[in-house]
Every structure is written in C-alpha cells, then in structure tokens.
Amino acid sequence: MLTLHSNMVFDSPSSDATAVEVQLADRSYTIFIQSDAQAKFASAAKQALGDVSHVMVITDEAVDKKWATGLADELQKIGVRVDKYAVPSGEPSKSVSQFETLLQWMLASGADRRSVVVAVGGGVIGDLAGFAAASFTRGIRFVQVPTSLLAMVDSSVGGKTGINLPTAKNMVGAFWQPSLVWIDTQVLSTLPERDFISGLGEVIKYGVIDDADFFEWLEANWQALINRENEAVCFAIARSCQSKANVVGEDERETSGRRAILNYGHTFAHAIEATAGYGTLMHGEAVAIGMQMAARLAIELELCGQQLLDRQTALLQNCGLPIVFDDANADAMLPVMKRDKKVAHGKLRFILPTKIGSVDLVGDVDESAVVDAIRKTI
Numbered sequence: 001m002l003t004l005h006s007n008m009v010f011d012s013p014s015s016d017a018t019a020v021e022v023q024l025a026d027r028s029y030t031i032f033i034q035s036d037a038q039a040k041f042a043s044a045a046k047q048a049l050g051d052v053s054h055v056m057v058i059t060d061e062a063v064d065k066k067w068a069t070g071l072a073d074e075l076q077k078i079g080v081r082v083d084k085y086a087v088p089s090g091e092p093s094k095s096v097s098q099f100e101t102l103l104q105w106m107l108a109s110g111a112d113r114r115s116v117v118v119a120v121g122g123g124v125i126g127d128l129a130g131f132a133a134a135s136f137t138r139g140i141r142f143v144q145v146p147t148s149l150l151a152m153v154d155s156s157v158g159g160k161t162g163i164n165l166p167t168a169k170n171m172v173g174a175f176w177q178p179s180l181v182w183i184d185t186q187v188l189s190t191l192p193e194r195d196f197i198s199g200l201g202e203v204i205k206y207g208v209i210d211d212a213d214f215f216e217w218l219e220a221n222w223q224a225l226i227n228r229e230n231e232a233v234c235f236a237i238a239r240s241c242q243s244k245a246n247v248v249g250e251d252e253r254e255t256s257g258r259r260a261i262l263n264y265g266h267t268f269a270h271a272i273e274a275t276a277g278y279g280t281l282m283h284g285e286a287v288a289i290g291m292q293m294a295a296r297l298a299i300e301l302e303l304c305g306q307q308l309l310d311r312q313t314a315l316l317q318n319c320g321l322p323i324v325f326d327d328a329n330a331d332a333m334l335p336v337m338k339r340d341k342k343v344a345h346g347k348l349r350f351i352l353p354t355k356i357g358s359v360d361l362v363g364d365v366d367e368s369a370v371v372d373a374i375r376k377t378i
C-alpha cells in the first residue's frame with residue numbers, strides 16, 4: 001500500500017479526514033476527504049468562509065433529497081438563511097439557458113455579494129453553479145460538495161467552471177476557485193455503478209500523466225476500487241486530488257502549459273461527447289476512449305512504445321471502462337477538435353504520453369495520424 005505524499009496538510013475537521021491544500025496565494029483552499037461527515041459540514045463551511053448569512057444550494061434533482069437537503073438543514077441549524085434550487089440531471093443542463101435561469105433565481109433569492117453558492121452534485125452541477133457564482137455580481141464565493149467520483153477527483157478541484165455550447169464542450173466559463181471542497185465518500189453509496197466507473201477514467205488519467213507509482217498501485221488495487229472499499233477509494237481520491245492540486249498550484253489558468261497535462265485524452269473525448277450527443281457517453285467513459293486514441297497517436301509519432309498502451313488498456317478494461325467507441329466518426333470529430341481550448345494560432349495541440357507517469361504537450365501533428373488513431377479505436 002502506498003502512503004500519501006508527505007506534503008499534505010492535516011488540519012482536518014476530524015481525525016479521520018484527509019486534507020489536501022490547493023496552494024494559490026489568497027485563493028488557497030482545502031479539500032477535505034472523509035466518510036459520513038454531514039454533521040460537520042456547517043462548521044467546516046463557516047471556518048472556511050468566515051462571514052456567512054445566506055447560502056444558495058444548487059443541486060441536482062438526483063441528489064437533492066438524498067444529500068443536499070441534509071446539508072441545507074445543517075447550515076440552517078447554525079443560523080444561515082438557505083435557498084435551494086435543483087437542476088435537472090445530466091450534461092444538457094450545462095447550457096446557456098439553464099445558466100440564465102439560475103442567475104435569475106439567484107437574483108430573486110435576494111442574493112448579494114456576501115451570499116455563497118454551495119454546489120452539491122456531480123461535475124455538471126459544480127461547473128454550472130461555479131460559473132453562476134463566478135458571474136453573479138462579478139463573482140461571489142462558492143463551495144464544492146461533489147457527489148460523484150468524477151467530481152471528487154477532478155471537476156470540483158482547480159476552479160474550471162463553465163457551460164457547453166451545442167457543439168463545443170466547456171466553451172464558455174471562468175477560472176473561479178472554490179473556498180472549500182468537501183468530499184464525503186458516504187455519498188458514493190448511492191452513486192449508480194456506471195457513474196462510479198466513469199470517475200475511474202479520470203483517476204487512471206493521473207497515473208498516466210503524473211504518477212507512475214499511483215498507476216502501479218491502481219494495477220494492483222483496481223479490484224478493491226471497483227468493489228468500492230472505502231480505504232482504497234479514499235486513497236485514490238486523495239492521491240488524485242493531490243496530483244491535481246500540485247498542477248493547479250503551478251499553473252492556475254493554463255498559461256504555462258503545465259495545467260494542460262490534465263487534459264490528457266480530452267481533445268478526443270470532448271469531440272466524442274459533442275458528436276455523439278451530450279449524455280450519450282459519460283465524461284469519464286469518453287476520457288477513457290480519448291486516452292486510448294491519444295496513446296495510439298503517441299505510438300504513431302514514436303513518443304512511446306506499445307507497452308504503455310497495453311498497460312493502459314488492461315487497467316481501463318479491468319475497471320470496466322470502454323476502450324473503443326464503435327460510433328466514433330473521425331470526419332465529424334475533426335472540426336470539433338479544432339475548437340479545443342488547447343488550439344493555438346489555429347493549430348491542434350495534444351497531450352501525449354512518453355511513458356507511464358509522464359506526458360508532453362505536442363503541436364503540429366499531422367491530421368492523418370489523428371484520423372488513424374481515431375479509426376484504430378473503433
């Protein structure tokens with residue numbers, strides 16, 4: 001069993017919580033990872049936020065009654081006025097129209113610049129509610145309470161918020177850091193199997209891009225993970241969050257290129273999601289297929305050997321993730337890929353692996369190699 005990095009901060013609200021710091025000067029915050037901690041939420045939020053009198057809980061219809069209502073009650077118990085809004089489940093809610101509806105609701109709730117948004121849900125809710133928080137009166141504070149594995153290990157951390165345009169994923173948004181990320185693995189007990197497995201796509205990504213030891217740990221412990229054994233799940237979440245915190249701490253707004261490594265597999269994945277129709281594949285499933293395409297492209301460009309693809313394929317398969325997409329259509333995907341946010345001066349750029357634990361940002365890639373990588377992953 002690997003141990004967590006020693007630079008983790010353990011100023012936790014309870015002795016069994018793990019705390020990971022995202023270090024960003026005056027925008028620094030803590031990610032708490034624990035189990036069955038609902039009763040501690042309100043005091044942790046108060047400690048992170050200081051003054052708080054009005055909270056707008058933005059949640060997903062699927063987790064509203066199961067989790068958001070309980071957290072809202074905890075906040076009310078400490079004297080906070082709470083309004084709550086449940087958004088329809090699913091990727092189509094990351095839309096301009098849903099964003100406008102939320103802003104109108106926030107205004108009607110009597111929100112002011114000291115109000116706080118608490119996003120309780122998966123990646124769709126965190127991205128949408130985070131963008132609403134970033135935009136309302138030019139920015140109010142927000143707290144991320146991720147309820148899916150994918151949101152716990154990825155989207156709740158690092159401050160990328162936003163919505164989709166009909167043919168371009170996450171095309172509109174803002175970098176807006178939360179004040180606190182509150183992860184309670186108890187909520188995973190009600191997460192459907194397909195959503196849990198989808199989250200493992202992003203977990204495996206960290207092993208490939210940044211952490212060879214973690215990749216080896218995943219190769220040895222995937223069974224415990226898919227069985228949702230709490231110790232293994234907490235470890236995988238903490239290790240993933242630590243990787244992301246390190247990268248975000250070095251390049252918050254993806255300006256130096258360092259943060260772009262978190263986009264491994266995503267150039268393909270976003271094009272798959274947009275061309276297949278949002279919601280057809282789960283994001284982590286699309287990322288798994290996208291990582292396969294990216295690894296094939298890397299082999300074609302002689303950046304890495306076949307062994308990397310073989311290990312990645314085996315781990316994805318063991319975890320129950322898809323490794324091919326029968327309906328992938330290279331002709332439809334290419335124009336979407338050209339709107340990827342890593343495109344610079346009109347040229348596509350990809351995050352490609354060189355060995356397990358290391359990736360490069362590669363530009364000027366021949367289009368025929370990209371099409372080949374897509375077609376070999378059908």
Ligand SMILES: O=C(O)C(=O)C[C@@H](O)[C@H](O)[C@H](O)COP(=O)(O)O
Pocket residue numbers: 154155158160169170202259260262263266341
């Ligand atoms: O946080 C990041 O940076 C990432 O790229 C993480 C991705 O896994 C995540 O899906 C992100 O939202 C994608 O960002 P985008 O800029 O490609 O839309």
